[in-house]
Structure formats: structure tokens, C-alpha cells
Amino acid sequence: MTKPELVDALAERTGMKKKDAELFLNAFMDVVTETVKSGEPVVLVGFGKFMLRERKARKGVNPKTREPIDIPAKKTVVFKPGKELRD
Incomplete structure (x- = not known):
């Protein structure tokens, strides 16, 4: 599954607009990246x-x-x- 396909699936399951689902996914990835980089x-x-x-x-x-x-x-x-x- 690619990122656009994941965004589509999230939007479909949650009823969000695709743009909102993409913003959520990007924010999630940023938080995970920053947290892991810090060693946690x-x-x-x-x-x-x-x-x-x-x-x-x-x-x-x-x-x-x-x-x-x-x-x-x-x-x-x-x-x-x-x-x-x-x-």
C-alpha cells in the first residue's frame, strides 16, 4: 500500500476529507519521526x-x-x- 492509498483508506474509514486524512497522516509520521530521533x-x-x-x-x-x-x-x-x- 502506498501513502496515497493509505490516505484514501483513512478518509474512507473515518469519513474525513482526503486532505484532512493526509494532514493527519503527515502529522503522525512527523511525531513518530521526532520521537524516535530523540531516542524515545x-x-x-x-x-x-x-x-x-x-x-x-x-x-x-x-x-x-x-x-x-x-x-x-x-x-x-x-x-x-x-x-x-x-x-
Whole structure:
């Protein structure tokens, strides 16, 4: 499902205008993004949890040259689905 399709589905289910549904979806994504960037998880009970996770630095191999390379540590966003969503 693409973002426009999600906006259409939200508008249809809630009776909102498409423009209002899009504003809501954009605001939701902004709040989740800002919260996760700050290091706090976003927990939606029954749906899942968005959180920031640190990946450790590690050794890798360049697939073209087969030379060893260092892959730096980085932060990444992960989503862990809740029990209801998994079921």
C-alpha cells in the first residue's frame, strides 16, 4: 500500500476529507519521526513499537575487490510488531 492509498483508506474509514486524512497522516509520521530521533520509542499497544537501535561497527568485505573494509557503527530505526499484529 502506498501513502496515497493509505490516505484514501483513512478518509474512507473515518469519513474525513482526503486532505484532512493526509494532514493527519503527515502529522503522525512527523511525531513518530521526532520521537524516535530523540531516542524515545513509540509504542502502539497491539500494533507495535518503533525504536532506535544502534548497530555496532563491524568488519565487512567489498564484494567487487574482496578487500576487507570497516563498516562504521550507525543508528537505525526498527519496528517490532505487537502480538495482535503478528497473530
